[in-house]
Amino acid sequence: MERTFERQIKEHEAMLHKLCRIYATPDERQDLFQDIVIQLWKAYPRFRGQSQFSTWLYRIAINTALTGLRKKKLPVTIIASTELPEQAYDSNMDEEENVRQMYSAIGRLNDVEKAIVMLYLEDRPYREMEEILGINEGALRVKMVRIKDKLRGLTKNG
Amino acid sequence: MELDDLKGTWKNESELTKLNADIMEIIQHKTYGPLAAMKRVFKRQIVLMATIPLLLIATNANDVHAVFTSVMFWTYVVFCMCVVSFAYKSYRIVQHMELMEPVKGALARQIDLLEKRKRWELAGLRVGLLTFVALTEIVPYFQHYRMLDYWHSLPPALRLSAYLALFAMQYFMNRKIARRNIGVHLDYLRRLMNEFDEN
Numbered sequence: 533m534e535r536t537f538e539r540q541i542k543e544h545e546a547m548l549h550k551l552c553r554i555y556a557t558p559d560e561r562q563d564l565f566q567d568i569v570i571q572l573w574k575a576y577p578r579f580r581g582q583s584q585f586s587t588w589l590y591r592i593a594i595n596t597a598l599t600g601l602r603k604k605k606l607p608v609t610i611i612a613s614t615e616l617p618e619q620a621y622d623s624n625m626d627e628e629e630n631v632r633q634m635y636s637a638i639g640r641l642n643d644v645e646k647a648i649v650m651l652y653l654e655d656r657p658y659r660e661m662e663e664i665l666g667i668n669e670g671a672l673r674v675k676m677v678r679i680k681d682k683l684r685g686l687t688k689n690g
Numbered sequence: 691m692e693l694d695d696l697k698g699t700w701k702n703e704s705e706l707t708k709l710n711a712d713i714m715e716i717i718q719h720k721t722y723g724p725l726a727a728m729k730r731v732f733k734r735q736i737v738l739m740a741t742i743p744l745l746l747i748a749t750n751a752n753d754v755h756a757v758f759t760s761v762m763f764w765t766y767v768v769f770c771m772c773v774v775s776f777a778y779k780s781y782r783i784v785q786h787m788e789l790m791e792p793v794k795g796a797l798a799r800q801i802d803l804l805e806k807r808k809r810w811e812l813a814g815l816r817v818g819l820l821t822f823v824a825l826t827e828i829v830p831y832f833q834h835y836r837m838l839d840y841w842h843s844l845p846p847a848l849r850l851s852a853y854l855a856l857f858a859m860q861y862f863m864n865r866k867i868a869r870r871n872i873g874v875h876l877d878y879l880r881r882l883m884n885e886f887d888e889n
Contacts, residue, residue, distance in 0.1 A: 538713045550703060566716050573717040575790050588790060595796050598882055599725075630691035631699055644885040647793065649693065653700040666792030667886060680693050687691060 537576050541569060544589055547654060554638065554646050555597040568596045583663060590656070590664045594647050630687075637686035645679050652676060725784055731871060732781040739770040739777070761829050769818050776814065780807055794886050797879055804876045808868055819860055823853050 541548075548568055552561040571592050579588055638649055644665075651661045658669045667675070720726070743766060750757045757763050783803055791799075827849075830837035841849070 534714060534717075537717075541713050546703065550700070566719060569713060569716045570719060578790065591790055591793060591796075594793050598793065598797070599800070599879065631696065634691050634693070634696050642885045643882060652693065653697055655697065655701075662792075664792060665886075666794030666796075683693055 533576070537573060540585060540589075541572065544586065548593060551593055551597055551650060554650055555643070564597060564600060567600050568593045571596045584660070586656075587660055587663050590651065594650075594664065598643050598647070633687045634683065637683045640686055641679065641682065645675070645682070648672065648675055649679060649683075728784050729781055732777045732784065735777040736774050736781070739773045743767045743770055759833075761833055762825055765821060765825055769821070772814065776810065794883075797883050797886070801876065801879050801883060804872050804879070808872050808876070812864055812868065815860065815864055819857065823856070 548565060549561075552564045552568070556564045572589065575588075575592055579585070638646060641649065647665060648661065651664065656664070658672050661667075661672055662669050665672070743763070746763060746766070747754060747757055780803070826837075826841070830842055
């Protein structure tokens with residue numbers, strides 16, 4: 533069971549790290565990642581395949597991220613430009629600045645909005661987002677429109 | 691730049707990020723999340739409350755018979771047992787708290803559990819203190835007669851003031867402790883819930 537778990541986590545490891553980057557400060561990321569993996573491991577024997585593995589994993593990861601960092605939480609999580617993927621540097625400077633601004637704007641969203649954005653960037657369909665977050669599809673679509681507007685405003689204002 | 695334009699960069703990160711976390715090593719660690727913290731609080735309560743009656747017996751080892759025939763002692767045992775069963779019940783609830791359910795539902799369940807716990811804890815402690823005061827006043831007329839020469843020899847007004855001070859102290863201490871143990875986390879969960887509900 534341990535080996536299967538390890539393999540499945542490895543498949544989603546990058547996503548877990550991205551989630552930690554959205555929710556935690558650089559100092560807290562490793563702790564959050566560790567906490568998520570432990571929670572996943574503890575819940576793993578009860579995973580019966582009623583939902584997709586990814587849906588199950590997102591639920592536990594987001595639940596842990598939302599409730600696990602209350603103590604040292606910073607009001608705004610800004611992702612530094614040095615943490616952006618290499619590809620951003622290969623593009624022109626404007627593009628790099630735009631990506632930096634967008635990540636910075638995401639860092640200013642509230643915790644629930646961050647979860648929605650992360651799932652959206654992960655290309656999860658609204659139906660799965662509903663299963664993960666417990667917000668109905670209609671409300672999610674409305675929220676998504678508002679989040680996009682909010683991000684537009686935030687990136688314009690720097 | 692629009693959010694949709696970020697999707698490409700976001701996806702490429704999966705391919706670019708080189709990660710070498712040792713999953714097998716990580717799962718050997720303890721978790722320090724809020725659920726684990728709550729479990730630790732409940733565990734501490736169980737151990738503490740189960741130990742106190744034993745300590746009372748140990749400190750009165752030279753006259754165990756007097757301890758076992760004391761109404762105060764048995765009242766205390768009953769009180770400790772109530773606290774232990776309440777803490778154990780809370781522990782089991784947290785242990786089975788499913789992080790696997792949708793995030794909003796899991797939050798609502800946590801809030802409900804903590805609110806109930808806070809209410810019951812405050813009510814239980816008040817009832818406990820009231821019982822203690824009633825027993826202190828009544829029991830010496832049937833048992834522990836020596837108390838009549840000490841505490842009961844004081845003027846009733848003074849005793850009443852002491853009890854009132856005790857209630858006041860308990861009120862403020864409980865609020866402070868409940869706020870520290872549960873309140874801060876509860877406020878945070880409520881704020882998260884509001885974020886879910888706001889449009």
